[in-house]
Amino acid sequence: MDSGTENNQIEEPESKKQKLSNSDEKTRKTFEGAKVVSILNNKTTQKCLFLHGKFEDDKEKDAVFILERKPFDTKTEALQELLSDKTKLTSDLKNDIYSTFSALPSVQNDIKATIIYPASEKHLRKYRKQDIFVVKETKEDYNMITKPYVEQQFVDKIFNIQWVYNILDHKAEMERIIFEDQNEETGFVLLPDMKWDTKDADSFYAIALPRKRGLKSLRDLDESHVEMLKNMRSKSLAVIADKFGIKQDRLRMYFHYQPSFYHLHVHINHIELDLPGTGALRAHLLDDVIENLLMQGDYYQRKTVSMTLQDSDKLLAAFRAKENN
Numbered sequence: 001m002d003s004g005t006e007n008n009q010i011e012e013p014e015s016k017k018q019k020l021s022n023s024d025e026k027t028r029k030t031f032e033g034a035k036v037v038s039i040l041n042n043k044t045t046q047k048c049l050f051l052h053g054k055f056e057d058d059k060e061k062d063a064v065f066i067l068e069r070k071p072f073d074t075k076t077e078a079l080q081e082l083l084s085d086k087t088k089l090t091s092d093l094k095n096d097i098y099s100t101f102s103a104l105p106s107v108q109n110d111i112k113a114t115i116i117y118p119a120s121e122k123h124l125r126k127y128r129k130q131d132i133f134v135v136k137e138t139k140e141d142y143n144m145i146t147k148p149y150v151e152q153q154f155v156d157k158i159f160n161i162q163w164v165y166n167i168l169d170h171k172a173e174m175e176r177i178i179f180e181d182q183n184e185e186t187g188f189v190l191l192p193d194m195k196w197d198t199k200d201a202d203s204f205y206a207i208a209l210p211r212k213r214g215l216k217s218l219r220d221l222d223e224s225h226v227e228m229l230k231n232m233r234s235k236s237l238a239v240i241a242d243k244f245g246i247k248q249d250r251l252r253m254y255f256h257y258q259p260s261f262y263h264l265h266v267h268i269n270h271i272e273l274d275l276p277g278t279g280a281l282r283a284h285l286l287d288d289v290i291e292n293l294l295m296q297g298d299y300y301q302r303k304t305v306s307m308t309l310q311d312s313d314k315l316l317a318a319f320r321a322k323e324n325n
């Protein structure tokens, strides 16, 4: 996911469903019963299509389907099979030494599919193409606008991070855990991000979730969390080098601000991945965060943070309402 648009807080499906862990859901074998309602976004450069859909058996509920072309399998045998008589070519253009084709390979044409079901209006909004705006959040803005907004969304059960607690409590994705440190203060769980199919180390994408609860975002971090952050950094790097052969100078480790989910988490992904959400207006490098906290313990309680918010984001409306007062 999020190849998607940025900065929308996500409401999980309604309460009954929320109690289920991922593993309680029957795993689908096909898209049987799925119907396309509309295209939410078509990111042609990222080869990623976001669809609003339904399933025939319950037309009341919405679904989001994310279909994404996978990177090529670059193992020599796979490449050789691609460049073989098994791949059917239809000529598009021929000019001197140049020819282009539409090529239909026998292999390598599977796509990554993500289903969010039932999807809430917030999910549909998150993936629908829309304009984004730059907002400069001062410490006063954070305390008077963002913090109360985020807290109210939790009270109203609009934000839901049950999926995070399912992971921390071993109720979901347990078999996917790459590494776990059980310490309640400095410990964390490292596991593949939902966006990574775990097949190809060049597309490595994991998240590190602190065991400590109540840390919503970067804004909650102070010098007392440096030990936890350093622990997450050093142990994640060691285990990723060991299990996946990826060294630290090939990895990017960062927080999002604003995040979509308000349980602090570090994104860790391969530096060659061209990802949305790694730009100056959203990504805050873990190394920089640690260094800033060491220089000034209350750095993130004081700093003005620039960020982007989507047109339909209620937080943006709250900022605009303040501007107009």
Ligand code: M7G
Residues within 6 Å of the ligand: 001, 002, 005, 006, 007, 008, 163, 173, 191, 192, 193, 194, 195, 207, 256, 258, 259, 260, 261, 262, 267, 277
């Ligand atoms: P974020 O910065 O809060 O939001 O990151 P973003 O989705 O806008 O980037 C949350 C990260 O958690 C994303 O990279 C998601 O792909 C990932 N993620 C979200 N969910 C619901 C799950 C999940 O259920 N399991 C796993 N493993 N990753 C998830």
